Amino acid sequence: MSFFAVLPKYLPDLAHGLWLTIALTLIAAALGFLLSVPLVLALLYTKGIPRMLARLFITLVRGTPLLVQLFFIYYGIPALGIRIQPFNAALIGFILNSAAYQAEYLKGGFMAISSEQMEAAYSIGLSKWQAVRVVIFPQAFRFAIPALSNEIIYLVKYTSVAYVIQVPELLSQAKFFASDTFFHLQIYFLIGVVYLLLIWVVSKLSDMLEHKLHIPGFDIAHLR
Amino acid sequence: MPLVRIENISKSFGKNRVLDGITFDIEPGAVKVIIGPSGTGKSTLLRCINMLAPPDSGKIWLQDTEITAPHTDLIKIRQKIGMVFQHFALFKHLRAVDNVALGLHRVKKMNRSDAYEKAKQNLQKVGMQDHGDKYPAQLSGGQQQRVGIARALAMDPLLMLFDEPTSALDPELIGEVLMVMQKLALEGMTMVCVTHEMGFAKSVANEIIFMEGGHILEASPPAEMFNNPRNERTRSFLHKINELYGESK
Amino acid sequence: MLESVIYILTNIPLLMKGVWMAVQITVLSVLLGMVIGIAVAFLRIYGSKNMRRLVSFYEWVFRGIPQLVLLFIVYFGLPGIGINLSPFLCVVIGLGLCSSAYQAQIYRGAILSIGSEQMEAGLSLGLSKTRTLFYVILPQAVRLSLPGFTNEFTIVLKDSPLAYAVGIAEILKYGRDLIVSSFRPFEIYLAAALIYFVLFQLFYYLFKAIASRYQVPGYIISGE
Ligand SMILES: Nc1ncnc2c1ncn2[C@@H]1O[C@H](COP(=O)(O)OP(=O)(O)OP(=O)(O)O)[C@@H](O)[C@H]1O
Ligand SMILES: [Mg+2]
Numbered sequence: 001m002s003f004f005a006v007l008p009k010y011l012p013d014l015a016h017g018l019w020l021t022i023a024l025t026l027i028a029a030a031l032g033f034l035l036s037v038p039l040v041l042a043l044l045y046t047k048g049i050p051r052m053l054a055r056l057f058i059t060l061v062r063g064t065p066l067l068v069q070l071f072f073i074y075y076g077i078p079a080l081g082i083r084i085q086p087f088n089a090a091l092i093g094f095i096l097n098s099a100a101y102q103a104e105y106l107k108g109g110f111m112a113i114s115s116e117q118m119e120a121a122y123s124i125g126l127s128k129w130q131a132v133r134v135v136i137f138p139q140a141f142r143f144a145i146p147a148l149s150n151e152i153i154y155l156v157k158y159t160s161v162a163y164v165i166q167v168p169e170l171l172s173q174a175k176f177f178a179s180d181t182f183f184h185l186q187i188y189f190l191i192g193v194v195y196l197l198l199i200w201v202v203s204k205l206s207d208m209l210e211h212k213l214h215i216p217g218f219d220i221a222h223l224r
Numbered sequence: 225m226p227l228v229r230i231e232n233i234s235k236s237f238g239k240n241r242v243l244d245g246i247t248f249d250i251e252p253g254a255v256k257v258i259i260g261p262s263g264t265g266k267s268t269l270l271r272c273i274n275m276l277a278p279p280d281s282g283k284i285w286l287q288d289t290e291i292t293a294p295h296t297d298l299i300k301i302r303q304k305i306g307m308v309f310q311h312f313a314l315f316k317h318l319r320a321v322d323n324v325a326l327g328l329h330r331v332k333k334m335n336r337s338d339a340y341e342k343a344k345q346n347l348q349k350v351g352m353q354d355h356g357d358k359y360p361a362q363l364s365g366g367q368q369q370r371v372g373i374a375r376a377l378a379m380d381p382l383l384m385l386f387d388e389p390t391s392a393l394d395p396e397l398i399g400e401v402l403m404v405m406q407k408l409a410l411e412g413m414t415m416v417c418v419t420h421e422m423g424f425a426k427s428v429a430n431e432i433i434f435m436e437g438g439h440i441l442e443a444s445p446p447a448e449m450f451n452n453p454r455n456e457r458t459r460s461f462l463h464k465i466n467e468l469y470g471e472s473k
Numbered sequence: 474m475l476e477s478v479i480y481i482l483t484n485i486p487l488l489m490k491g492v493w494m495a496v497q498i499t500v501l502s503v504l505l506g507m508v509i510g511i512a513v514a515f516l517r518i519y520g521s522k523n524m525r526r527l528v529s530f531y532e533w534v535f536r537g538i539p540q541l542v543l544l545f546i547v548y549f550g551l552p553g554i555g556i557n558l559s560p561f562l563c564v565v566i567g568l569g570l571c572s573s574a575y576q577a578q579i580y581r582g583a584i585l586s587i588g589s590e591q592m593e594a595g596l597s598l599g600l601s602k603t604r605t606l607f608y609v610i611l612p613q614a615v616r617l618s619l620p621g622f623t624n625e626f627t628i629v630l631k632d633s634p635l636a637y638a639v640g641i642a643e644i645l646k647y648g649r650d651l652i653v654s655s656f657r658p659f660e661i662y663l664a665a666a667l668i669y670f671v672l673f674q675l676f677y678y679l680f681k682a683i684a685s686r687y688q689v690p691g692y693i694i695s696g697e
Binding site (some may be wrong): 060063064065066067068069071072075076077078079080098101153156158159160161163164171175178182183184185187188189191192195196197200 | 534543549557666669
């Protein structure tokens with residue numbers, strides 16, 4: 001039997017895997033972003049403990065391998081008596097990672113804005129948080145879009161690591177397929193192409209977002 | 225009663241004593257021009273007056289409020305003091321009209337349509353009514369600075385601070401900004417301007433303040449300052465300014 | 474709590490057996506990525522039009538394909554067409570190819586930002602083209618690429634535990650062995666994370682030290 005003759009039988013499984021890959025990516029990107037905003041605000045606009053905690057969190061997450069984090073969450077934490085499903089373990093790992101990395105990118109966006117913007121905001125009577133919300137953040141976000149979309153691309157790629165803790169995502173499904181049919185090269189090649197397509201879609205969407213939010217004077221963002 | 229009283233203020237950054245016992249009053253309607261060499265604390269003085277950089281010691285009153293007192297509501301104070309920046313500092317992600325309306329809407333809590341109505345009126349005052357829909361990057365330096373002035377004016381301030389508003393501009397664009405400032409002065413706005421445009425100083429200032437090393441070395445009306453400077457340092461500084469900017473008419 | 478700490482400390486030496494493997498994988502993958510990356514960068518700038526198209530497609534593919542998928546193509550797929558490589562070599566090839574695409578971008582950015590004037594200035598002094606390349610262009614390019622290179626090196630270091638997936642005896646594998654006998658995954662994986670964190674910091678500061686050793690005013694080469 002040829003590769004393409006056996007493939008249809010496995011398509012539903014592969015599609016389910018693809019769906020999990022997409023779900024992991026989207027949830028981790030969205031919740032990671034939500035978490036990254038307080039992180040970066042703590043980093044840049046607070047002193048003492050909140051700032052220290054944010055710094056520590058980012059350093060630890062960025063300083064250790066994702067795979068080791070996933071092992072720690074999936075195998076390590078249950079030893080304390082908390083049971084975690086593979087998908088949820090992976091999700092927690094990805095959310096924490098994407099929060100830490102996105103915070104770092106957002107920080108870059110914030111730092112690209114001159115301190116005069118903040119002073120100008122104060123000078124017309126805005127409060128600190130108002131100024132951050134309506135003046136600084138919208139600019140920082142625009143500066144950070146290319147880096148943020150890169151982060152989503154990283155996420156798409158790194159969801160495959162969840163295979164190692166038995167999340168039945170795309171790579172795991174390919175592995176099942178390969179052990180059943182022995183078409184190793186063909187199936188890994190095929191899902192390689194699927195990952196590339198996913199990434200192509202993400203970069204197109206991010207270009208569209210950038211275009212939609214485009215404002216004259218923010219073209220510097222393209223240089224990154 | 226003076227509009228602003230500045231009493232013996234000092235400020236240091238680390239070991240660098242940038243302001244060292246500055247005292248003067250600003251009467252309502254007065255136009256004061258501050259001059260002095262680079263790094264003498266002129267910008268810092270302006271930033272003390274609206275408490276962007278609170279002084280380490282000394283007191284500042286706005287009318288009968290001591291704004292240097294702890295727990296002063298700085299947000300209220302800053303609404304009454306407009307500031308114009310050397311590099312314009314327009315909010316780059318907002319159109320000209322949004323820049324002007326922002327404070328009206330967010331700080332003065334006017335509803336959107338009133339805020340935009342008033343923003344347009346203020347753009348008109350600086351001759352920018354036709355450019356309200358443009359983003360800062362689409363405007364020339366002179367146009368950006370006029371929007372900056374409109375943004376500050378829209379808050380109906382009692383006092384306007386100008387920090388070298390024309391020094392980042394190409395020579396041919398300086399005039400349009402000075403004209404707006406001149407008009408404001410004639411309308412009776414109280415202004416403190418750091419500028420080395422001596423023509424402007426001569427024609428509209430009531431008093432010129434010469435600062436050096438964190439002190440006020442001399443403060444007198446333009447005629448006296450230019451014709452008969454009392455201080456040797458003032459004399460040589462004015463001489464240099466004339467060489468740099470050309471003899472003013 | 475205290476007992477856990479003691480357990481972690483006594484077991485770190487056992488895990489350390491895997492450190493040498495992690496370092497080998499990282500260094501060799503980065504070197505492979507560097508050789509290919511430099512070639513790709515030059516071809517992308519100076520190559521013919523078709524060559525430029527080809528190498529930018531290469532960059533796109535290897536930036537987008539997940540490391541683990543590439544590793545599986547090489548490890549499980551290639552034997553199907555008669556190519557049998559050791560697991561170690563497979564990991565180095567997989568990580569190295571992915572890294573080459575990222576490194577190519579770093580070097581291309583560096584070369585482009587030096588500008589053609591420098592080459593012309595060298596030639597105008599009577600230096601040959603190769604000499605200008607060695608004495609003028611390269612010293613600048615190396616300085617300009619250092620921050621990106623440092624970042625890329627630490628990323629490869631953090632990807633190196635993926636070798637676990639093809640059964641290589643590195644830190645996670647030794648950890649697994651310990652867990653089988655002790656059932657203490659929480660402490661073991663924490664210890665593994667700690668080891669990687671220390672490795673990460675070590676290399677990060679090593680490169681930072683190198684960068685500041687060769688710091689020249691005007692080149693900002695210390696950043697993140
Ligand atoms: N935020 C700050 N932190 C540390 N030092 C500062 C700060 N702001 C100003 N300074 C220092 O205070 C001194 C006075 O600065 P200031 O900007 O007030 O001078 P200036 O008279 O406005 O000069 P210029 O004509 O160049 O604008 C300078 O030596 C400057 O380096
Ligand atoms: Mg100044």
